[in-house]
Amino acid sequence: MTEAFVSGVDLGAFVRQVLVEDLGEGGDVTSAATIPADARFDAVMASRDAVTVAGLPMATLFFQALDPEVFVEQLVADGTRVSAGTALMRLSGNARALLSAERSALNSVQHLTGIATMTRAYVDAIAGTGCILLDTRKTLPGLRVLEKYATRMGGAENHRMRLDDGLLIKDNHIAVAGGVATAVRAAKAAGLALPVQVEVDRIDQIEPALAAGADRLLLDNMGPDTLLEAVALVAGRVPTEASGGVRLDTIRAIAESGVTYVSVGRITQSAPAADIGLDYG
Incomplete structure (x- = not known):
């Protein structure tokens, strides 16, 4: 064991x-x-x-x-x-x-x-692109540790295991906080010694997020062309992660956009x- x-x-x-x-x-x-x-x-x-x-x-x-x-x-x-x-x-x-x-x-x-x-x-579908596959927290209640073990056995890396091991600012956090930059600044000010990742679903959110101190960007539900634009704009300043509706027949094009990671809920939700x-x- x-x-x-x-x-x-x-x-x-x-x-x-x-x-x-x-x-x-x-x-x-x-x-x-x-x-x-x-x-x-x-x-x-x-x-x-x-x-x-x-x-x-x-x-x-x-x-x-x-x-x-x-x-x-x-x-x-x-x-x-x-x-x-x-x-x-x-x-x-x-x-x-x-x-x-x-x-x-x-x-x-x-x-x-x-x-x-x-x-x-x-x-296998993203082999050779340099992109890394991540799992998500979309797991069966009570089975997360075992299911994330299984994704590692399949060659993925684990994303967050729990809500307390990483700051991930999602769209609802942004809506309540009053904007991307406001949410990121608040997270950084909390002094939790954890990297701050923020979800953006529009190109115009990228610069405000980075200016506020985001350590990583989750590019949500962006098509390959938009991802190419986003990756070019980020220009390697922080790691990028593509997420949202990724399927086996689309993941290669997503990975070829140059994102650092791509996360897939289907590998635990739908296997x-x-x-x-x-x-x-």
């Missing part, structure tokens, strides 16, 4: 909560009714699609929670691209326990691998679960 995977979340508590949700008060009544208490289960977890893997350490925790003696062999590392049919993990242990943990383990790997796989597709199964044998 890598430190990056466990940082910022109590995985033990998460595993317990998920298993309680799935097992209820009576436990896995089907396994208990059909399988002898001492029966063994040898199985292989494999991907049925070409994917970028994420979440295998999470699956191990679910199996270990119900069978502390389980033997688990992780066959590939998270972040690895694999072809369809690739074995990801072998395990051997108490049949009732492992079958009871199966759904929770697979749900986790399928979800995180789906995110990593979509992320990798976006990273389909990977087709991964656990089969006896």
